[in-house]
Amino acid sequence: MGSITINKDLLRERQSCTFNVLELTHLWDGGPEKTKERKELEKFFLDDPELQEKIPSEYLSHKEKYQEALRRSCLLFKKIKEWSDTTGCGSQMDTFQNILGGMLGSAILPDGVPFALNYVMFLPTVMGQGTMQQQAYWVSRAWNCEIMCTYAQTELGHGTFIRGLETTATYDPSTEEFVFNSPTLTSYKWWPGGLGHTCNYAVVVAQLYTKGQCHGIHPFIVQLRDEETHMPLPGIKIGEIGSKLGMNTINNGYLGFENVRIPRENMLMKNSKVLPDGTYVNSPSDKLTYGTMIFVRVALVRGIAAAYLSKALTIATRYSALRKQGEIKPGAGETQILEYRTQQHKLFPPMAMCFAMRCSADWLWDIYNSVTAELDRGDLERLPELHAMACCLKAVCTKDSAKAIEVCRLATGGHGYMNSSNFPSTYGMVTAAETYEGENTVLLLQTARFLVKAWQQARSGGNLTETVEYLKTMPLQPLSLWVNSLQHLGIAFKRVAAGNIETCATSIERRILVGVAPEDAWNEVSIQLAKAAETHCRAFMMQIFINFATSAQVSPELKKVLIELCELYGTYFLLDNLGDFFMYAGLRSSDVPSIQEWMETLLHKIRPNAVGIVDGFDISDAVLRSALGAYDGNVYERLFAEANKSPLNAEPVDESFHKYLKPFLKSNL
Numbered sequence: 001m002g003s004i005t006i007n008k009d010l011l012r013e014r015q016s017c018t019f020n021v022l023e024l025t026h027l028w029d030g031g032p033e034k035t036k037e038r039k040e041l042e043k044f045f046l047d048d049p050e051l052q053e054k055i056p057s058e059y060l061s062h063k064e065k066y067q068e069a070l071r072r073s074c075l076l077f078k079k080i081k082e083w084s085d086t087t088g089c090g091s092q093m094d095t096f097q098n099i100l101g102g103m104l105g106s107a108i109l110p111d112g113v114p115f116a117l118n119y120v121m122f123l124p125t126v127m128g129q130g131t132m133q134q135q136a137y138w139v140s141r142a143w144n145c146e147i148m149c150t151y152a153q154t155e156l157g158h159g160t161f162i163r164g165l166e167t168t169a170t171y172d173p174s175t176e177e178f179v180f181n182s183p184t185l186t187s188y189k190w191w192p193g194g195l196g197h198t199c200n201y202a203v204v205v206a207q208l209y210t211k212g213q214c215h216g217i218h219p220f221i222v223q224l225r226d227e228e229t230h231m232p233l234p235g236i237k238i239g240e241i242g243s244k245l246g247m248n249t250i251n252n253g254y255l256g257f258e259n260v261r262i263p264r265e266n267m268l269m270k271n272s273k274v275l276p277d278g279t280y281v282n283s284p285s286d287k288l289t290y291g292t293m294i295f296v297r298v299a300l301v302r303g304i305a306a307a308y309l310s311k312a313l314t315i316a317t318r319y320s321a322l323r324k325q326g327e328i329k330p331g332a333g334e335t336q337i338l339e340y341r342t343q344q345h346k347l348f349p350p351m352a353m354c355f356a357m358r359c360s361a362d363w364l365w366d367i368y369n370s371v372t373a374e375l376d377r378g379d380l381e382r383l384p385e386l387h388a389m390a391c392c393l394k395a396v397c398t399k400d401s402a403k404a405i406e407v408c409r410l411a412t413g414g415h416g417y418m419n420s421s422n423f424p425s426t427y428g429m430v431t432a433a434e435t436y437e438g439e440n441t442v443l444l445l446q447t448a449r450f451l452v453k454a455w456q457q458a459r460s461g462g463n464l465t466e467t468v469e470y471l472k473t474m475p476l477q478p479l480s481l482w483v484n485s486l487q488h489l490g491i492a493f494k495r496v497a498a499g500n501i502e503t504c505a506t507s508i509e510r511r512i513l514v515g516v517a518p519e520d521a522w523n524e525v526s527i528q529l530a531k532a533a534e535t536h537c538r539a540f541m542m543q544i545f546i547n548f549a550t551s552a553q554v555s556p557e558l559k560k561v562l563i564e565l566c567e568l569y570g571t572y573f574l575l576d577n578l579g580d581f582f583m584y585a586g587l588r589s590s591d592v593p594s595i596q597e598w599m600e601t602l603l604h605k606i607r608p609n610a611v612g613i614v615d616g617f618d619i620s621d622a623v624l625r626s627a628l629g630a631y632d633g634n635v636y637e638r639l640f641a642e643a644n645k646s647p648l649n650a651e652p653v654d655e656s657f658h659k660y661l662k663p664f665l666k667s668n669l
């Protein structure tokens with residue numbers, strides 16, 4: 001162990017790469033300056049011995065995992081402050097994003113940062129929904145970690161249907177306070193990250209009652225624990241919800257209230273208000289309360305879906321280049337498993353997905369920022385489109401990413417099943433995002449609502465926004481003969497989306513015409529509706545990727561690779577959904593063999609650059625945390641070293657032998 005020689009197969013892969021890997025890294029990071037900043041940041045944090053893992057966390061108890069995560073979180077956030085003070089380079093917000101959503105956080109706290117919700121949800125909620133005075137008070141306290149806060153919305157009984165939340169906040173004008181209660185077991189808050197034992201404040205979403213009337217759900221800031229002793233305040237029932245599939249250091253908690261009083265000023269009042277006498281003042285739109293969820297959905301596409309997939313791909317691709325198993329031609333010697341076409345089919349389409357996710361995430365981030373500025377000016381016109389796109393991109397990208405990470409694990413055979421491969425924790429992190437911040441099916445159905453309306457508008461000649469403009473033009477264009485080109489792929493994906501949306505809209509109309517209630521008609525058609533939303537999202541991602549690949553200002557060598565990946569994205573999803581393309585895009589069965597061949601040729605073309613592409617993601621070994629994926633490819637030495645960290649290997653004979661096994665073996669059953 002300890003060898004620094006690079007595995008010779010990996011070395012050969014790197015030598016035969018046809019493009020400049022550093023150019024891809026700069027493109028991926030957003031420019032050479034960004035790459036430099038990222039590397040400095042990684043060095044500053046990851047070289048600190050205090051932040052190094054001493055015992056793999058899998059060997060710690062549940063309690064030890066949390067305590068160790070908390071120790072590191074405190075150190076980490078002290079260092080963030082130190083970094084900003086000493087370098088003056090990059091705002092603290094950039095650094096936080098890299099720590100909480102980027103790769104850096106996952107290197108130091110792979111199973112989740114217990115402070116994450118303070119930055120990812122509490123602060124955005126106060127900034128988006130608090131008055132200027134509320135922001136002035138709460139933002140600095142939370143930002144500087146004088147207090148630690150979370151976002152408590154979901155309850156034991158309701159996660160999706162938030163209008164059904166049961167926690168009550170009843171205004172008492174005699175004291176100018178809100179009184180919080182949890183009237184039922186199902187009204188207990190359940191899930192908020194950091195709520196268990198970390199946070200002392202939370203944004204709590206509750207049904208607001210004033211003057212005897214319920215005004216629906218609203219956000220309030222509630223103190224949960226004493227700032228000195230950390231003891232729960234009177235009437236607060238709080239704890240941790242227990243061990244989970246993954247994210248075991250994020251400290252998800254439960255919370256109940258019994259006549260807990262908070263001052264009136266703790267209701268976040270940028271949008272709706274309660275005046276001292278209890279008069280309720282309406283918000284311009286009740287959906288503004290949902291703003292934080294949009295923000296996190298937007299952030300997840302890049303920060304979780306694309307980022308963790310790029311990690312899994314780096315591990316699986318490097319491993320596949322050095323792992324040898326079997327022969328393609330008898331007697332020709334053992335083959336790198338990356339030579340098997342089936343292996344390429346497992347790994348290269350997810351590489352293409354990773355690029356499509358990144359371009360889409362950048363688009364989504366830009367429209368999020370411009371729509372947020374419009375909302376601040378009172379203009380709500382583009383909110384529905386932002387909501388629809390945030391929902392479907394969050395759903396499709398987290399689903400694709402989780403599925404592809406599992407494929408990467410399977411592509412590494414038995415060794416991928418080890419925790420030391422880092423696949424289990426990576427998968428645990430991403431599959432959680434399929435559920436939190438809006439369960440994926442539910443989000444697709446939200447997008448479908450927008451699409452059906454857009455379809456009706458297209459039919460009645462109304463104006464359509466950017467992402468649904470194609471619903472007007474597509475049905476008018478005649479179906480042409482199939483051509484294997486990117487342009488044709490772009491059109492075919494839109495035709496499939498438009499066809500699926502039309503099928504849904506007409507199925508609903510047909511049902512309503514024969515007397516089915518509109519809500520029942522919606523439910524009956526909802527399998528197709530969720531699919532329509534997914535095809536819309538796919539068509540959007542295809543087009544964004546085409547625009548990116550064809551217009552990127554890069555060398556011809558790199559551009560060629562980007563175009564190949566883009567074509568692979570299209571051909572892969574087309575072949576996976578042939579029925580749709582037959583039904584809606586004029587594809588004939590006689591066209592399929594040439595598309596299959598096109599896709600296989602792309603796999604062949606990408607093959608020499610596969611290691612170069614994942615090297616281009618430039619994920620350091622400290623961030624990868626994988627015995628299978630390290631840059632030098634010394635897999636077998638690392639697997640051995642990791643095995644020897646097992647506490648069971650500390651003694652040649654474990655004490656359980658004397659306690660149980662020996663008496664059992666000698667008992668002559």
Ligand SMILES: CCCCCCCC/C=C\C/C=C/C(=O)SCCNC(=O)CCNC(=O)[C@H](O)C(C)(C)COP(=O)(O)OP(=O)(O)OC[C@H]1O[C@@H](n2cnc3c(N)ncnc32)[C@H](O)[C@@H]1OP(=O)(O)O
Nearest residue numbers: 101116159160161162287290293299303387436437438449
């Ligand atoms: C940087 C990376 C990040 C790192 C992450 C770190 C780790 C953190 C780990 C975990 C954090 C997790 C946090 C959470 O999970 S917090 C809880 C999140 N909960 C949800 O997302 C709940 C999902 N449910 C909903 O969003 C809604 O209840 C609903 C949309 C499903 C339904 O709401 P409802 O009021 O019933 O609406 P309707 O269906 O009746 O629709 C009415 C109308 O409103 C429109 N609309 C709905 N939502 C929004 C919105 N957000 N913005 C704008 N408009 C919205 C909807 O489209 C309808 O419009 P209409 O058709 O025109 O009437």
Ligand SMILES: Cc1cc2nc3c(=O)[nH]c(=O)nc-3n(C[C@H](O)[C@H](O)[C@H](O)COP(=O)(O)OP(=O)(O)OC[C@H]3O[C@@H](n4cnc5c(N)ncnc54)[C@H](O)[C@@H]3O)c2cc1C
Nearest residue numbers: 151152153154158159160191192193432436437438439441
């Ligand atoms: C790791 C993790 C972290 C979390 N962190 C937080 C947090 O910090 N703060 C917080 O408040 N919450 C948090 N949550 C909660 C999370 O937001 C909810 O779990 C999520 O919104 C789903 O709600 P649910 O669990 O009630 O599922 P349900 O809504 O009960 O979903 C169960 C099933 O019912 C289906 N379903 C439900 N409604 C519909 C519908 N209208 N149409 C069709 N199908 C439907 C769903 O598709 C799903 O298949 C977290 C959850 C997890 C897993």
